[in-house]
Amino acid sequence: MGRHDVLGELYTILLARVETLADRLVAAIHEQEGGYRTTGSVPVADLRRSCHDNILTVVQQLAGAVPAGVDPLDAPRATGRRRAEQRLPLDTVLHSFRIGGRLIWDELADEARRAGPEATDAVLDRATSVWEVVDRVSSEVAGAYRTTEQEMARADAARTRAVLESLLSGRGWEPGMAAEAGRTLGLPTNGGFGVVVAAAPDSGGALLPGLEAVLGSRGMLSAWHRWPDQLVGVVSLAGQGIDVLADVLRQFSDERLGVSAAVDALADVQQGHLQAGTALATLPLGCTGTALLEDALPAALVVAQPDLGQRLVRVVLGEVLALPEAERDLMLETIRAWLAADGSPSATAAMLYCHRNTVLNRLRRVESLIGRAAETTATRVELSLALTALDVLPWERPGRSTNGHAPSSATRSSAAR
Structure with a gap:
């Protein structure tokens, strides 16, 4: 055979x-x-x-x-x-x-x-x-x-997108919507959430997998989706504070990220999304980092009403901004240091490495330009908000474009919070 x-x-x-x-x-x-x-x-x-x-x-x-x-x-x-x-x-x-x-x-x-x-x-x-x-x-x-x-994976992404869109559009309070969203996203329906918005969705392709794992190791389940203009994440806080989420994000990424205040339930995600977007907008132009809404409320007020913010800049700092560039930057640097020093000329001088009298002379020059006494509480508030608006809103010097960036941006410390 x-x-x-x-x-x-x-x-x-x-x-x-x-x-x-x-x-x-x-x-x-x-x-x-x-x-x-x-x-x-x-x-x-x-x-x-x-x-x-x-x-x-x-x-x-x-x-x-x-x-x-x-x-x-x-x-x-x-x-x-x-x-x-x-x-x-x-x-x-x-x-x-x-x-x-x-x-x-x-x-x-x-x-x-x-x-x-x-x-x-x-x-x-x-x-x-x-x-x-x-x-x-x-x-x-x-x-x-x-x-x-x-x-x-494509079907899961489509379902995730559809559910997140429903939550972001305010449908979370419709009967059964939050429960369905929780099942689809793998999240609880209550217990506290933070919403995260990233300004660079293209880089989110590299950011996301590792970030989900890091958050998960802290007990923070999350669901994410990339839209053409932003990456949005809903993160279960698992009984932890919103500041813990912000700290994890800061340690993990140097992207431009905005974090909402804590919201109670999935049904509140729309509110959280708006807050996260506002927090993101408080980051100074050209700066990276994580902005937590609760750490940036004055700036949030400014970006929530950009027309009023730009008006505030013109009214309070218009004459300062019209100065020649070198003098303008010197005056702005002095105002920032003086506010940071809580109005102390001596502390301001130490920060700027100059004499106390030099600070006083510059402050008198500032007062002549803004038309009001710098020492009053109202003026300090106006100057602080105007500088914040200058940092976070597009600005154009009269007669010369600065390409959307505020002056003296190189002299400011990063406002990543």
Whole structure:
């Protein structure tokens, strides 16, 4: 009997044992691959069916006995799709196929030994072909799995976007909306949330995966979506303060980020989104960092009414801004230092490395320009708000554009909060 005939008889024996082999493979997978036991995502009947169908197609391919009109790779593709839908890790799936490959090989080798030396030699000669079929089947499983995973990711992203859009548009208070949003986003419906807005959605592609993991390690579950103009995240605070979220963001990223005040429930996300956008706008032009609304309320008032903010700049600082550049920057630097020193000329002089009398002379010059006494509480408030508006709103010097940046931006410390 030729080797081809010997192999044919062995394959016929294996085809007759597919049912038994499927039962053995189910037991072997449960014993050797913990993923099937621990996740519970694959019903035993489903696993048994895939074991049967994939053993059958492997042996049919080895025997050259694939029925007419049947694609021998349909079974592994179907398995790959189902396991992706069941969210079983791909490594776990491929391990189960390696277990199946060994089972088929061991059964074939054992049967050959029982048949005699000629059958053993024939099987050994065909060993490479056996594993080529197993590898081809495994490759189809992986391909179908990854394709399905990508389709699911796109569908998940679309659902996330739709739910976040509903929350951001104020629909969170509609009956059942918050509960549905929580299920879709994997978030609780209550317990405190922060909303984060990033100004650079393109860089969010690199920012997001690591950030989600860092937040998750702090117990802060989050859901994110990139729109063309911004990246938006809703973060469950898990009983922690909004300042904790801001600190995590500062440690993790130097992007331009705005963080809302804490809101109580998913239904309040619209309010949080508006606040986060306002917080983001308080970052001085050209600066990066994380702005927490509660740390930037004066600036938030300014950016919430930009027309009034720009009007405030013109009324309070208009004459200062009209000075030649060097003198203008000197006056602005002095005002900033004086306010930071709580109105103390001596402390201001120490900050500016100049004499106290120099500070007093500059302040008198400022008073002559703004038309009011600098020492009054009202003037200090006006100067502080006007400087804030100058930092965070587009500004144009009369007669000369500054390309949207406030003067002396290089002399200011970063306002990243």
